[in-house]
Amino acid sequence: MDLIRHLQCFVAVAEESHFGRAAQRLGMAQPPLSQRIQRLERELGVRLFERTSRQVTITKGGTLLLDEAREILARSEALMATARRIREGRSGLLRAALPPDLAAGTVAAILAGFQRQHGGVELELHELPTADQLAGLASHDLDVGLLRHPCDVAGLELGPVLRHELGVLLPRHAPAARSGTVPLTALTGYDLILFPRAQAPAVHDDLLTTCARHGYTPAAVRHGQGPSFTRGLILSSRAVAFGPRDAHPGQDPDITWRPLAGAPLTLRHSAAWPKGRGDAAALAFADTVTDALAATATAGDLPPSPLHLRPAAEYWI
Amino acid sequence: MTETPARTRGRIRAAFTEAGVTGWLHAADIDSGAQLDVGADQPVVTASVHKLCVLVALHQQAEEGLLDLSEQTVCPPPGRTPGPTGLAAMLDEVRLSLRDAAYLMMAVSDNTAADLLLRRVGLDAVNHTTRRLGLTRTHAVHTFGDFLALLKEDTGPGGPQALTDPRVVAGLRVLDPAATNRSTPRDMTRLLGAIWRDEACAPEYAASMRRLLGLQVWPHRLASGFPFDDVHVAGKTGSLPTVRNEVGVVEYPDGGRYAVAVFTRASSPAAVLPPADAVIGTTARIAVDALRARTT
Numbered sequence: 001m002d003l004i005r006h007l008q009c010f011v012a013v014a015e016e017s018h019f020g021r022a023a024q025r026l027g028m029a030q031p032p033l034s035q036r037i038q039r040l041e042r043e044l045g046v047r048l049f050e051r052t053s054r055q056v057t058i059t060k061g062g063t064l065l066l067d068e069a070r071e072i073l074a075r076s077e078a079l080m081a082t083a084r085r086i087r088e089g090r091s092g093l094l095r096a097a098l099p100p101d102l103a104a105g106t107v108a109a110i111l112a113g114f115q116r117q118h119g120g121v122e123l124e125l126h127e128l129p130t131a132d133q134l135a136g137l138a139s140h141d142l143d144v145g146l147l148r149h150p151c152d153v154a155g156l157e158l159g160p161v162l163r164h165e166l167g168v169l170l171p172r173h174a175p176a177a178r179s180g181t182v183p184l185t186a187l188t189g190y191d192l193i194l195f196p197r198a199q200a201p202a203v204h205d206d207l208l209t210t211c212a213r214h215g216y217t218p219a220a221v222r223h224g225q226g227p228s229f230t231r232g233l234i235l236s237s238r239a240v241a242f243g244p245r246d247a248h249p250g251q252d253p254d255i256t257w258r259p260l261a262g263a264p265l266t267l268r269h270s271a272a273w274p275k276g277r278g279d280a281a282a283l284a285f286a287d288t289v290t291d292a293l294a295a296t297a298t299a300g301d302l303p304p305s306p307l308h309l310r311p312a313a314e315y316w317i
Numbered sequence: 318m319t320e321t322p323a324r325t326r327g328r329i330r331a332a333f334t335e336a337g338v339t340g341w342l343h344a345a346d347i348d349s350g351a352q353l354d355v356g357a358d359q360p361v362v363t364a365s366v367h368k369l370c371v372l373v374a375l376h377q378q379a380e381e382g383l384l385d386l387s388e389q390t391v392c393p394p395p396g397r398t399p400g401p402t403g404l405a406a407m408l409d410e411v412r413l414s415l416r417d418a419a420y421l422m423m424a425v426s427d428n429t430a431a432d433l434l435l436r437r438v439g440l441d442a443v444n445h446t447t448r449r450l451g452l453t454r455t456h457a458v459h460t461f462g463d464f465l466a467l468l469k470e471d472t473g474p475g476g477p478q479a480l481t482d483p484r485v486v487a488g489l490r491v492l493d494p495a496a497t498n499r500s501t502p503r504d505m506t507r508l509l510g511a512i513w514r515d516e517a518c519a520p521e522y523a524a525s526m527r528r529l530l531g532l533q534v535w536p537h538r539l540a541s542g543f544p545f546d547d548v549h550v551a552g553k554t555g556s557l558p559t560v561r562n563e564v565g566v567v568e569y570p571d572g573g574r575y576a577v578a579v580f581t582r583a584s585s586p587a588a589v590l591p592p593a594d595a596v597i598g599t600t601a602r603i604a605v606d607a608l609r610a611r612t613t
Binding site for chain 2: 015017018021055147149150151152153154156157158160161201202205206209268270302304305306307308309310311312313314315316317
């Protein structure tokens, strides 16, 4: 018996609750589908569905087996993906992506680490913002990426989430730069330089919401992210930018980096790959990225803050 | 420039993106059948939108004489399905009629009232109702209590704060249409059309369902797109972490009536996200305006 094929039939019937629709989804006729389900039931010695004249309902036993069936199908897809890569490339090709403006040292550490462990795999590395990575992962044009959170994680598996506290880049002689840490309220009157929203809309909005929550609502948001562009705006037009400590070259004579009081802003990253397609090379890349980021990440979990669900939320946890 | 359907769809997609959500919409003129489809056949998690299916099953059973809508029922405090509104939020024993429980279920999305009615009509009857109306992609697999228990189990002991962790959100089974109560935007406008054309039930029962849908209190989603005193909006919302839905009917004084179903998933797990609520109204309005422009 071809277990994988039979499990595909089982999961399709369970999800559609209907033999006709499941057959349509699998691109097969209904009679052979019914036969496969019966064959699988015999093989497992468990009745999977109750059939009445009009409907199909999954049995308790079927429900207990469904998760494991899904898991086996996902692992089998990952195996096929690896095989496809080995078949297509000399010794395999991994299509991976990193976000723009990642610190140069981190990128170097990722490349060196991956080559050391997986020299046999050819790495095709792209510089892509989160939104483009999500599109690439969904269309299977990317095997693994490094996402900034929050973003829409439907259909993905994620590695550990690492966070980097953000500080502020401001003119060295700005009054706010005089203290060791800068409260967000002290930035009032400065415009904010921020990456273009389309790159990671939820991260963009989340940063602005957190700024507002802590008393800083910039009069204007100037979209840009190149280091020269950012430096030019900071020096000439009363603007500030946020960045992690390691992204700032310390030797700039005109611009300084300060931590924010209470560390209200963080960048959060995690490796991500399509659910069920995490083969050995993708997982190795995810591990390497996680290790490289961990070297500069803030230790520990986010400090807990209250979350008040309002009645319009409808759900209750 | 003329407003082609492709252009309308483009504007709706742009509005979803601007609001930080992925969205699927179906809008239909209830009388002419003219429609607009932006991912109308996407399987979606219904969440509390499924209370609309419970409402229809309840009224069909009343019409068949299986129950009396004025029948009294007692709802004791223990064992109530949790929720922030209605009976779910009350502390003492309540005695009320089935139709008043239906009012709470629709007006404030009362989870306790919904499960009270669902127990009375049966999950199978709800699925039988939707199937009989031709909603082949709509299915309820659990009660609202079981649904919330699954959400709680996957969220873990940390409570709602745990939802700030992307790994927790990625693992929520209630966000997988294959694993929970589900439908499609097209199925939902079909159901609303059947209610508004008196096809789901006899006219008197259909009228009481329309009345209840018109009593929903929430102003922030579908209704926000129609800030006009002479336009009537009736609907039912559904929400989960990252999920914001509403299906409803918009009626104009010239007799035009439009069924709209909008299902969204936000990129951010934030509980308070006003643009993600408002975009349901914004996109519904773009769709209804386009349908109205075709007939004038």
